[in-house]
Amino acid sequence: MAEKVLMKGNEAIAESAIRSGCLHYFGYPITPQTEVAAYMAKRMPKIGGVFLQAESEISAINMVYGVAATGKRVMTSSSSPGISLKQEGISYIAGSDLPAVIVNVQRGGPGLGGIQPSQSDYFQATKGGGHGDYHLIVLTPSSVQEMADLTSLAFDLADKYRMPAMLLADGTMGQMMEPVVLPEPKTCTVDKPWALTGTECKREHNIVNSLYLSPEVLERTNIERFERYKEVEKNETRWEEYMMEDAEYCIVAFGIAARVAKNAIKVLREKGIKTGLIRPITVWPFPSEPIRKAADKVKGFISVELSMGQMIEDVKLAEECKKPVSLCSRSGGMIPDVERIVKSVEEMANGEAK
Amino acid sequence: MAVVFEKPKSLTSKEFHYCPGCPHGIIHRLVAEAIDNLGIEGKAIGVAPVGCAVMAYDYFTCDMIEAAHGRAPAVATGIKRSLPDNIVFTYQGDGDLASIGMAETVHAATRNENITIIFVNNAIYGMTGGQMAPTSLPGQVTQTSPYGRDVKTAGYPIKVAELLSSLDAPYYIERVAVNNVKNVKHAGKAIEKAFRNQMEGKGFSLIEVISACPTNWGLTPQKALQWVDEKMIPYYPLGVYRDKDKEASV
Amino acid sequence: MTSQILIAGFGGQGILFSGKLLAYKALSEGKELSWLPSYGPEMRGGTASCSVTISDESVGSPIIDNPDVLIVMNLPSLDKYEKTVKKGGVIFVDSTLIARKVEREDVKAFYIPATKMAQDMGTPNLANIVLLGKVLKECPEIGMNGMEEALKKVVSKHPEMYERNLKAVEAGYNY
Structure with missing residues (x-):
């Protein structure tokens, strides 16, 4: 069996993401999840990855949107007030059928709230959060081991179903240390013909978009997306x-x-x-x-x-x-x-x- | 018969949805010509804004993505960081870039993000029907400044080229116009340079294009071009605001 | 067997570090554990606390309401947590910094002038480790087992600190 190491929950998320083939991370400092960004800042330059401290949560999630559109695994993390700011981008990512992983290490709210652990973003995470008809896959770790395991799973599910997945943790999970066996390194195995890579003048251009000015087309798109959600409900419910x-x-x-x-x-x-x-x-x-x-x-x-x-x-x-x-x-x-x-x-x- | 004028390869055959007399068509063409001239059609990835050019993704033959209002520089940053060898550009209007997206613009500039931004300044929100923009001129009548932009309550226009050139990082910033043949030709060269800079890894290049909006300005296309000459250009002087190529040679 | 240990004092006294050492010790013994710090603006100067649970079976809640072992390095922490200790539990007091005695009679109390001892040894910032040495001695269910390995891991970047920490542990252990 792989070695057990002692890690903070936030660090376990970061290391697990890297081992899941996530080489792009965009964040913005906020307690109690800052260790994720700090870990990424330390590791990414050494493994040829990208760490970028964005100018805001809004920018961070839109950078995620950009990378996700190119088909690469990408993650951002924040805590409750920052996640509120990301909702616009999350809605666009969902509406464009892109895979991405968003981590919310929750703290008390509403407003600026506090910095102690909370689960009060449950509605936001499970009932939409941003505007429009959409869902996220929402995973709730209950140990540092699950912080690692469910992060890894989040990447796989996001790719499989072409939708954003959220790790819904809380300040306790982020801050606590427990022994953890880190997942084995892996990469994305899903084919992404929709990705923006440059046409090389060899194919029709790909368009990543969530704008449908015809209500008939938008409705059809939403219905098709909800068909996929049914598959998620059937296959991926965990307890x-x-x-x-x-x-x-x-x-x-x-x-x-x-x-x-x-x-x-x-x-x-x-x-x-x-x-x-x-x-x-x-x-x-x-x-x-x-x-x-x-x-x-x-x-x-x-x-x-x-x-x-x-x-x-x-x-x-x-x-x-x-x-x-x-x-x-x-x-x-x-x-x-x-x-x-x-x-x-x-x-x-x-x-x-x- | 010899063909003397044709559609650039990098434009699709989809008809533009723009109003009669709108210079967006000219600017699209200039962008496409630059892409053709540099032979980067297969590597280019464009980011469309929210605004009149929202459907720009239908007009360019390269891979395209549609960004949320103002977020194009952040989206472009993500794409460029993921695919550093591709050529990434945004096409944004004044509400998008200088109002709701100001933070994204300034920070992409100050990171000297190696992207190309085509910034179309027509001093108005066109898509939503003619509201006051961050670049609307003092006294300019719009739907949301019906008595003319009152600088006491609505503030002064933002001069994007000047503002961004106060930063240390950006590589190339130029303001051009498309109101006459001479200006159009020069604008094309500037846009091409902005793309070439990116190919050479030089960094952030932004071309502010002074444009017109006959429909929402309430002028004929011809009068609108005249208004550009008489009102816009005096307030927004054309020229190079930053060019590190030149600084290096001094 | 499950031990719930609460360490409390001022930020900057190495409260979290003591807990980390215990956590690594438990890890090298192959035990289950959790380490939960207080976090936020109290990191520097305010009160800091750290909850460590060490167990032979998987740890339920990492939050400790009623510790078996309380280690305190300032008076506010003793005032706050004395009443929470389990009946029959143990309290370790840095007697250089806390003048009063433990009032409860249904718990065991040990008084160690850890801050003074650490100062005399020329390592004034290792009072937390001196105190921990005493804990290892008086709580056989925790014990010395795995301590050296844990120390090596925790100070791996500063090997010169290993000897100093080990000395501090021994000083407390033999007090």
């Missing part, structure tokens, strides 16, 4: 089930919240409350199916989040009102602790949950 075999209560949580939830589940089981966890690894596509199935077995769901309650809407849609769903959350950079999660599940077990 982990933890102690769900005999669970009477099901926590739904991702990222750092899922880590705390696992500790809470141990405490709850010691108290005789059989609790399990469904941890979405993709939040778009959302693992609705396992939640719907669980609804037939469990007595209720508890959505544990670092927001005022965003994912809970998807949980409710998935379980189709079969069982009660309650929210256990902190916002603004706070993290629900074990005690709070235990209390939430106990309240539901005692019929006190609202």
